[in-house]
Amino acid sequence: MKLLTKALVFLTFINISYAGERHPIATFDWAVAETLSVLDISPLGVMQLNTYNEWTDNKIISRDAIELGLGSMPNLELLSHLTPSLILGDNKSLDEKLTRIAPTENISLFPITGDPWQAMQDFTLALAERIGHNEEAKRLIHEYEQQFTKLRYRLSGDEEPLIIIQFRDDRHVWIYGENSLLQGALDQLGLTNAWDQPTNYAGVSTVSIDELPAIEGRLVVLKSPHYTASIGDRLNRGGLWQALLRLRSGNTVYLPVNYWTLGGLPSAMRFAETLVETLEDT
CATH class of the missing domain: 3.40.50.1980 (Nitrogenase molybdenum iron protein domain)
Structure with a gap:
């Protein structure tokens, strides 16, 4: 599992090198993610991104964002390797774990x-x-x-x-x-x-x-x-x-x-x- 996670991180940063500047913000809130995107900020990682993109035809959130898994069971190991500078979203049940990775703020529509x-x-x-x-x-x-x-x-x-x-x-x-x-x-x-x-x-x-x-x-x-x-x-x-x-x-x-x-x-x-x-x- 750790080897798979490291491989995902490696491939992610290869992708980033061609994607231009991006902001190291991860989010567990779709409204946050798509609002960041239309404000020209590409989120680093988003929960349940594949499901979201299936609904929206991959046309709102940047294609460079990384799938972080389910909101209730995110891939915390992957998230820690991505080293976000900020985690945004309404996921109070995981606050203790998330704050060990990066500053975390609860914000939701x-x-x-x-x-x-x-x-x-x-x-x-x-x-x-x-x-x-x-x-x-x-x-x-x-x-x-x-x-x-x-x-x-x-x-x-x-x-x-x-x-x-x-x-x-x-x-x-x-x-x-x-x-x-x-x-x-x-x-x-x-x-x-x-x-x-x-x-x-x-x-x-x-x-x-x-x-x-x-x-x-x-x-x-x-x-x-x-x-x-x-x-x-x-x-x-x-x-x-x-x-x-x-x-x-x-x-x-x-x-x-x-x-x-x-x-x-x-x-x-x-x-x-x-x-x-x-x-x-x-």
Whole structure:
């Protein structure tokens, strides 16, 4: 195992030598990682990076970042060999071990409290202040606000409330609510979220699919990698889901996923762009 870790570190630094300057910041928080990346800071290592990149098509976090493993069971030996100057993220259970490797600070966007869009801005500015990129963050937020304004003008203005779901399995879904990342994007687009029930720290509620017909609004199904790989085919063959779709009279759209639902401003922006394009085509 130690030989494998040393080999990974060796290959990593070969890669770094061709990647240009990078910042020795490791993170256990995806919102931190992608926000650093759009502020032109390439994070050294990120937890569950392969899963994140599968969702986002490898287009937000720098390709040079290193996979650090699961958030609950990171590769601490690899992390120590990478010698980060700072570890950021919300992983209090590992603080004692992480602080032996580098200074560690807990920072996270989640759980979102209050207005989601304001929470995203505050998080971005706080992170930027910590790394000395205040002006870059202000410019980024201004650019995103301008992009949201342009997207809002592309909508008809009379859209139905949206029910945004992600399949957990072929019988249950997560519905995104008012304290989710996606809610912040909906607010900026002037769209209404049909779901107003209590949610968990990520802003989602778990419900059975047979509860969906009773919720008024347009159903938006997130075509996550999990949906594409396994759930979609089972649903297409399953009589229950097809019957539920008929009850909704075809008022359902399928949204390609190229963002991370536990990300920050970059993912909110990509979700908004994809949503508007999909609504325009339906």
